[in-house]
Amino acid sequence: MKKEVKKLSLLAILIAISLVFSYVDSLIVLPFAIPGIKLGIANIVIIYTLYKLGIKESIIVSLLRLILSSILFGSLLTFGYSLAGAILSLTLMIILKYKTSFSMVAISILGAIMHNFGQILVAIILMDTKEIILYLPLLAITGTISGIGVGLLSVLVLKYTKGLELN
Amino acid sequence: MKMKALIKKHLLEIIIIGSILLIALLALLMINLAMPKGDYVVVIYDKVEVERYPLTAEISKNLSYEDNHYNYLIIKDGKAFILQASCPDKICVKQRPISKVGQTITCLPNKLVIKIVGKTSTVDMVS
Numbered sequence: 001m002k003k004e005v006k007k008l009s010l011l012a013i014l015i016a017i018s019l020v021f022s023y024v025d026s027l028i029v030l031p032f033a034i035p036g037i038k039l040g041i042a043n044i045v046i047i048y049t050l051y052k053l054g055i056k057e058s059i060i061v062s063l064l065r066l067i068l069s070s071i072l073f074g075s076l077l078t079f080g081y082s083l084a085g086a087i088l089s090l091t092l093m094i095i096l097k098y099k100t101s102f103s104m105v106a107i108s109i110l111g112a113i114m115h116n117f118g119q120i121l122v123a124i125i126l127m128d129t130k131e132i133i134l135y136l137p138l139l140a141i142t143g144t145i146s147g148i149g150v151g152l153l154s155v156l157v158l159k160y161t162k163g164l165e166l167n
Numbered sequence: 168m169k170m171k172a173l174i175k176k177h178l179l180e181i182i183i184i185g186s187i188l189l190i191a192l193l194a195l196l197m198i199n200l201a202m203p204k205g206d207y208v209v210v211i212y213d214k215v216e217v218e219r220y221p222l223t224a225e226i227s228k229n230l231s232y233e234d235n236h237y238n239y240l241i242i243k244d245g246k247a248f249i250l251q252a253s254c255p256d257k258i259c260v261k262q263r264p265i266s267k268v269g270q271t272i273t274c275l276p277n278k279l280v281i282k283i284v285g286k287t288s289t290v291d292m293v294s
């Protein structure tokens with residue numbers, strides 16, 4: 001029972017932190033912005049949850065973050081984009097974590113690229129403009145850069161929260 | 168020595184991410200080199216072409232197809248860009264001026280796409 005309460009509180013805290021990170025993400029827009037370029041620091045929380053708590057919990061945090069951040073800082077439209085990106089990205093990260101020995105940085109990079117890929121896919125379908133795919137190469141590069149940063153930060157966060165175990 | 172072991176341990180992921188980057192860079196290069204300069208600026212609202220301007224013209228026009236939604240389009244020196252917009256994220260405003268065939272400026276909140284096309288290519292009116 002105590003463990004359950006602890007887990008519930010931890011999940012709530014994680015969702016709250018990821019929301020703050022989403023907000024910071026939406027504030028920092030790079031000057032040469034093309035749709036979809038973001039720091040993606042909210043992914044630190046998702047990676048943390050995936051490594052610390054597991055698949056089910058990471059899905060919960062990811063989905064609730066999406067729904068809440070769309071209500072608070074976005075719109076129904078941004079929800080659609082982010083949802084496709086988040087589902088693809090999280091699925092890939094889960095597969096990579098459990099089926100390969102990939103490092104956290106690599107998983108973060110590939111997750112970021114997959115997130116961009118999902119958003120582009122939805123944009124192409126919604127806007128019916130296939131030229132949007134031309135953004136993909138640039139997004140893959142920026143995704144790699146931000147993915148390295150997010151991955152390294154996730155490594156650090158996990159290292160310094162070692163004492164906080166769930167029992 | 169430690170570095171070598173580290174690289175060996177992560178060889179597969181380095182190769183995968185490296186090749187993705189390489190392909191992306193090559194694609195980016197090809198897109199930039201292969202694209203001819205366009206002839207027309209096409210404005211697409213809700214999947215339908217609504218305006219078409221020659222890229223050589225000097226135009227500043229307020230594109231507004233819904234109440235309280237607008238994008239201020241500028242065509243100048245053979246390039247098109249959005250000066251101002253009503254959307255909250257202003258991504259269309261921050262995008263660089265476009266001039267080559269296939270380049271787009273998209274404003275998702277306003278369902279607007281600004282696209283550069285060549286003389287021969289036409290935008291699909293029916294979708």
